[in-house]
Amino acid sequence: MARGSSTANSQAKPPAPGKPLGKPAGKRRRGTGSAPVTLTVMAIVVLALTALPLCILVIAGTLPTVVAVVVDRHRRRYLARTVGAMNLAGVMPGALRMWEAGINFETLREVIENPYNWLVMYGAAAVGWVLYFCVPPVVAMVIEVKADETRRRLEARAKALVDEWGEEVTGRKRDG
Secondary structure, rough: OOOOOOOHHHOOOOOOOOOOOOOOOOOOOOOHHHHHHHHHHHHHHHHHHHHHHHHHHHHHHHHHHHHHHHOOOOOOOOOOHHHHHHHHHHHHHHHHHHHHHOHHHHHHHHHHOOOHHHHHHHHHHHHHHHHHHHHHHHHHHHHHHHHHHHHHHHHHHHHHHHHHHHHHHHHHOOOO
């Protein structure tokens, strides 16, 4: 078909290089959140290349964090952040023990054979899960109690003002 024919002109032009397909030119696309995943994968690869036994411990110890990342559907990933922070704190004692004794497979074997290390790693992750599910309702109750106390204090203050200055300070019109 010739380049100047009417069928060729009726077809849509391909987008300019570097512009996303199907997006208006003026709108900017937000990131998909793949930067943390990319950084995590890069850190694991570097750790695996430099200290494989330590990498094995970290991967095995942070499995609860992986589960939290998979099940967390919130846009801000609160569950993954909470469980991940606590889980990493639980992995630290074993990692430090390996660091002090030497990062080798013998030390890794000693760390993973100790059930208390697993209790610390997974117990810390469990604390993260408990924090995620228990703290928000407690905070909501505290805020509600403070709001009720503030409401009562303001009502008492308004009553004192009415007693001192009369009904006119309320701004309401009198019936009658």
